[in-house]
Amino acid sequence: MKMKELLLFLSCVLCVSADALHSDIAVGGCSESDEENMYGLDGEEVAYADFNKKEEIYPQPPFIDPISYGEEAYKSSVVFQKTCREIIKLCGKGMKDFPPEQDAPSAVMIYTRDEVEFGENNTLICHVTGFYPAPVNVSWTKNGQKVTGSSINVPYPNKDGTFTQISRLQFTPQLGDIYSCAVQHLALTQPLTKIYEVEASAHSDPGVGPSVFCGVGLTLGLLGVAAGTFFLIKGNECS
Structure with missing residues (x-):
């Protein structure tokens, strides 16, 4: 299947190191039919621009201190999209003879x-x-x-x-x-x-999460039993 549109994605990753390592990411992208501006932290989505509702969306759980990028966040996304589409026009002319890469879901x-x-x-x-x-x-x-x-x-x-x-x-x-x-x-x-x-x-x-935790717990339990048996045998040999 041939791709009928040119896609441009720009991303920026900032890492801050103290006692722990955190990854802060910003992604902006556009095509002839799609557009995206998203911010993430440690692999989780923090905010994204909803171009249909014309507002910044913050899909954050209620138990954390809310993170906000201010009232200008959505306006910045709109400005970026205008710039992105201008870049796409230039890239489309220069890359028209290069077939785009495509990877199906793994x-x-x-x-x-x-x-x-x-x-x-x-x-x-x-x-x-x-x-x-x-x-x-x-x-x-x-x-x-x-x-x-x-x-x-x-x-x-x-x-x-x-x-x-x-x-x-x-x-x-x-x-x-x-x-x-x-x-x-x-x-x-x-x-x-x-x-x-x-x-x-x-x-x-249960769902996937509980099954994984149960499996890990069982494995650790078996390892604990094996370790205890080993030291018990060694103790008997020494005595």
Whole structure:
């Protein structure tokens, strides 16, 4: 599939070292149909310009001290976009004979935010990573029917130059329901689709996060037992 638009992304990373290392990132990008200005800290999205609502959005959790870039943040993003489009015009003329690079998503995962309980509100998460250029398009279905009301964050850059995006869908688990997220990208000839089925054992199946922590805890426990047995044997030999 040929790319019909030229994409320009500029990023700046600032690291401050004290007792801990923090990474502060600013990303600005534009194409013939898309535009982005985003700020992040330590791999998390802090703020981004919403050019449809014409305001700066701060998707920060309520338990942290809020971070703000001031009243001029959105105006600065608008000015940047004008400059970006002028640069794109110049780059388009100079690079018209160079085919753009495209990387299809390297991984697509679907999982729940919280432990699943029938009849209790939850969130399905479709995690897409390893693609270039940005963005991807994510659509959802429930029992084969398209559903609306999902959300998706702005593309977040990975260390290897590719991008990550996360789409979320609010849902209420009911036995037998089947959900899917379909990912579309310039480098794909057909969508990548992942399925989530609400099964009878869903009420006892935690999300990805709890499973990982349980696995780590079990591993550490087994290592502790093995170490204790080793020192007990050594102690008996010495006596």
